[in-house]
Amino acid sequence: MSYFSDIYKGIKTLLTGMSVTGGYFLHARKGAITQEYPDNRETLKMFDRFRGEVVMPHNADNRHYCTGCQSCEIACPNGSIEIIWDRAVDPATGKKKKKIDKHIYHLSMCTMCGLCIEACPTDAIVWAPNFENSVYDRSALTKVLNQPGSSVLDGIED
Amino acid sequence: MNFLQMIIPLNITKTISDWISSIMPETAASYTIMVVIAVAYLALFAVAGLYLVLLERKVAAWFQLRIGPNRVGPWGLLQTMADALKLVSKELTSTIKIDKFLYNLAPYFVIVSALMAMAVFPFSKQFQAFDINIGVFFLIAISSIGVIGILLAGWSSNNKYALIGAMRSGLQTISYELSVGLSILTMVLLTGTLQLSEIVEAQRTGGWLILQGHIPSIIAFMIFMVAGTAETNRAPFDLVEAESELGAGFHTEYSGMKFAYFFLAEFINMFIISSIAVVLFFGGWLSPFGITENIAWFPEVIWFLIKVLGLIFLMMWFRWTFPRLRVDQLLTLEWKYLLPLNLMNLMLMAIIIWLNWTI
Numbered sequence: 001m002s003y004f005s006d007i008y009k010g011i012k013t014l015l016t017g018m019s020v021t022g023g024y025f026l027h028a029r030k031g032a033i034t035q036e037y038p039d040n041r042e043t044l045k046m047f048d049r050f051r052g053e054v055v056m057p058h059n060a061d062n063r064h065y066c067t068g069c070q071s072c073e074i075a076c077p078n079g080s081i082e083i084i085w086d087r088a089v090d091p092a093t094g095k096k097k098k099k100i101d102k103h104i105y106h107l108s109m110c111t112m113c114g115l116c117i118e119a120c121p122t123d124a125i126v127w128a129p130n131f132e133n134s135v136y137d138r139s140a141l142t143k144v145l146n147q148p149g150s151s152v153l154d155g156i157e158d
Numbered sequence: 159m160n161f162l163q164m165i166i167p168l169n170i171t172k173t174i175s176d177w178i179s180s181i182m183p184e185t186a187a188s189y190t191i192m193v194v195i196a197v198a199y200l201a202l203f204a205v206a207g208l209y210l211v212l213l214e215r216k217v218a219a220w221f222q223l224r225i226g227p228n229r230v231g232p233w234g235l236l237q238t239m240a241d242a243l244k245l246v247s248k249e250l251t252s253t254i255k256i257d258k259f260l261y262n263l264a265p266y267f268v269i270v271s272a273l274m275a276m277a278v279f280p281f282s283k284q285f286q287a288f289d290i291n292i293g294v295f296f297l298i299a300i301s302s303i304g305v306i307g308i309l310l311a312g313w314s315s316n317n318k319y320a321l322i323g324a325m326r327s328g329l330q331t332i333s334y335e336l337s338v339g340l341s342i343l344t345m346v347l348l349t350g351t352l353q354l355s356e357i358v359e360a361q362r363t364g365g366w367l368i369l370q371g372h373i374p375s376i377i378a379f380m381i382f383m384v385a386g387t388a389e390t391n392r393a394p395f396d397l398v399e400a401e402s403e404l405g406a407g408f409h410t411e412y413s414g415m416k417f418a419y420f421f422l423a424e425f426i427n428m429f430i431i432s433s434i435a436v437v438l439f440f441g442g443w444l445s446p447f448g449i450t451e452n453i454a455w456f457p458e459v460i461w462f463l464i465k466v467l468g469l470i471f472l473m474m475w476f477r478w479t480f481p482r483l484r485v486d487q488l489l490t491l492e493w494k495y496l497l498p499l500n501l502m503n504l505m506l507m508a509i510i511i512w513l514n515w516t517i
Contacts (some may be wrong), residue, residue, distance in 0.1 A: 007495060014480065021479040023219050036225070051332035 046129035052111040054105055055128040056145040063153040064146055065124035068100040072116035072125060080110040092154065100146060107133060108141040122156055136157075195287050200341045201424055208238040210425040213467075215475055218262055221478040238509060248414035255315060256411070260314035265412065267307025272426040275300045279433050280355045282443045282458035293354035296345060298339055301389060304423065304464035305331040308391075308398065308408050311420070315411040326485065327398040330388055333492040334395075337385035340500040344378040345438045348459055349517065358442035366441040370516050374507040378417025379439050381503070385472055386431035389391060390489075394480035395488065403427070432469035433462075440465050 024031075035044060046052070058064050068085045082104040090097040103125075117125055125145065135141060159278045174194070219226030227234035252261060275297055277288040289297060294295070305327055310323020346352060348371050349360045361367055368375045369511065388395040399407030410422045436442060443458040450456040483491065510516060 007499075017479045018475060021475065024221050024223055025217070025475075028223055031223055033223050034225045050435050 008024050011158065046131065048132070050112060050128040050129045051127050053128050053143075054110065054116065054125050054145070055108055055130075056103060058147055058150055059153070062147060062150045064150055065153055065156050066100055066103060066146065067121045067122060067124070067157050068098045069121065071119040071121060075119035076113040077113065077115065078109055078111065080106045081116055082106075093132055099152060104143040105143045105145050106141065107143060108138050170261065179475055199276060199287065200273060203429075204271060204321040204422065205396055206429065207422040207425045208242055210429065210470065211241075211421070212238045213470070214425070217471065217474045218478055221408040221475075236261065242418060245418040250416060251411075251413045252493055253411050255316045257314035257316070260310045261411075262416075264307045264311035264314060265423075268304050268423040268428075269419040271300050271303040272423040272430065275430045276426070278354055279430075279463050280358055280437065283355075285459055286355060286381075287354050289353065290354045291351075294352045294357075294438075296341055297430075298335075298342065301338075301427070301430065302331065304334055304427065311410040311412070315408070317411050319406075320408050320410045323350060323398050323404045325398070327391060327408060328389070329396065329485070330395060330488060333489060334385045334388040334496075337381055337492060337496045337500055338389055338496075340504060341378040341382040341385065342434070342438060344374060344500075344504050347504070347507050347511060348375070354437050354442075356484055358444060361441040361444055362448075365517065366444070367440065368439040371507060371510070372502050372517060374510060375439065377499065377503045378507070379435065382435055382438075383469075383476075384491075385470065385496060386493075387476055388436065390427040390473075392424065392473060393477040394482050396477075397482055397488065398423060399483060400482065428470055428473055429466065432466045432473065432498055435469050436465040440469075 023144070035115065037044065056064050057067060068083060070083050070085070073081045073083050082103065083100055084102040085098055086101050087096045089095070090098055133141070175191055177319040178190050178194075181187075182190060198448055206277045207273075212310060215237070228238050230237040252258075269403040278286070278290065278293045280289070293335040308325045312320040312322075312327070315321070326496040345367055347358075349357045351357060351360070357367075361370070366371055368379055370480070371378070372433075398405075404410070409417055412420065443462040445458070445461050450458070450461070462508055
């Protein structure tokens with residue numbers, strides 16, 4: 001008589017499902033996962049793996065880690081990154097050395113694929129959790145990542 | 159006009175009906191009172207339907223650990239009002255090659271049949287518009303008319319998805335009407351009357367019918383809730399409007415207020431199914447254990463509404479828990495499980511009444 005045991009099993013599994021959702025319902029007020037975004041702007045914390053835009057971190061002495069190797073520019077599939085570079089005499093060694101003049105990042109073209117960050121040998125560029133990227137003029141989306149007057153940290157090539 | 163027991167236990171309605179009778183001849187007065195009752199019910203249940211939509215959205219949000227509408231008015235209480243205003247102001251669009259007459263007629267079929275059913279419910283001892291002695295039969299008959307509106311909507315839209323949705327609706331209603339009818343019949347065996355107010359009175363002594371009929375009553379209640387959910391085309395039986403397969407099913411081509419009629423009718427139908435269950439199983443407007451029976455001023459309609467809202471919550475719980483059935487699973491459930499169980503249950507109830515084993 002699998003007929004009646006089917007009915008019994010059916011009712012049992014339905015009640016199991018209802019107890020699960022009923023449990024959610026009971027503590028929905030405390031456990032709500034909704035972020036009320038514009039209201040909680042001060043306390044909103046984005047996730048570690050969130051891809052907002054590419055930034056170049058600088059330390060307190062206005063130094064960055066970018067050696068101007070152009071790996072990111074080559075890795076970028078749609079030309080979002082342009083590096084304007086130059087050669088200058090390194091005061092420590094007295095030899096001519098490659099250095100970046102401007103690391104230009106077109107946020108308007110970027111697809112957030114992350115290949116540039118994977119390609120970077122010195123971790124000079126990272127993801128930032130900033131997602132408020134609306135601007136009134138698209139030229140504002142072309143950003144120079146290295147700050148004016150910054151230079152590469154010594155010994156980063158070694 | 160003895161069926162016109164239009165008497166809400168507030169003195170204001172008595173005053174109005176006396177006043178209308180005093181300024182008009184008798185026939186004209188009774189017709190005017192009918193129109194007044196109809197307009198009052200229409201306004202009441204349109205607003206009630208809107209708040210059921212809000213309740214559904216809130217309950218759905220809590221089941222999914224969200225917050226739900228909370229921006230329009232305090233706690234979002236005006237959200238569905240704003241939605242309805244928006245829908246009223248929208249353009250009524252239509253596609254080419256539709257059957258214009260049937261296309262425009264269909265939403266009214268659905269909403270009118272839903273509102274007609276409301277007339278016979280005893281919300282409290284006095285709050286009942288139309289107390290006929292075949293109330294249960296009238297309800298079953300009226301609730302089947304709504305599906306004609308859905309079939310017309312699907313047919314006249316000149317859209318394959320709408321037609322598939324409408325045909326599924328016809329299939330579903332024909333199948334599940336049997337279970338609804340038989341489970342109601344099981345309870346009617348117990349009371350011996352089809353008049354809703356007398357069914358409620360029969361529960362004043364001897365307890366609610368779900369206790370009086372014990373085992374077969376509980377089985378009938380479970381079958382009624384399953385079949386009733388299917389009757390209202392709600393999830394998990396929402397393959398009529400199956401968003402993921404059919405766009406929006408039979409109301410794909412409707413916009414503005416005509417769409418709102420279909421939407422509102424779904425929620426009023428949910429209210430009707432819950433009301434039938436409350437009258438047949440849970441004692442209508444009678445208070446549990448008669449706790450407010452001796453308080454004369456206590457509005458008994460509150461007990462009715464509490465019970466109805468409890469059952470509506472149960473149906474919403476179903477909706478946000480169970481996945482949608484396939485068509486073949488739908489028919490298997492009805493013809494292989496619900497119908498034979500229902501017939502056995504009917505026999506069991508008859509035997510119990512014959513042997514006088516009711517509580």
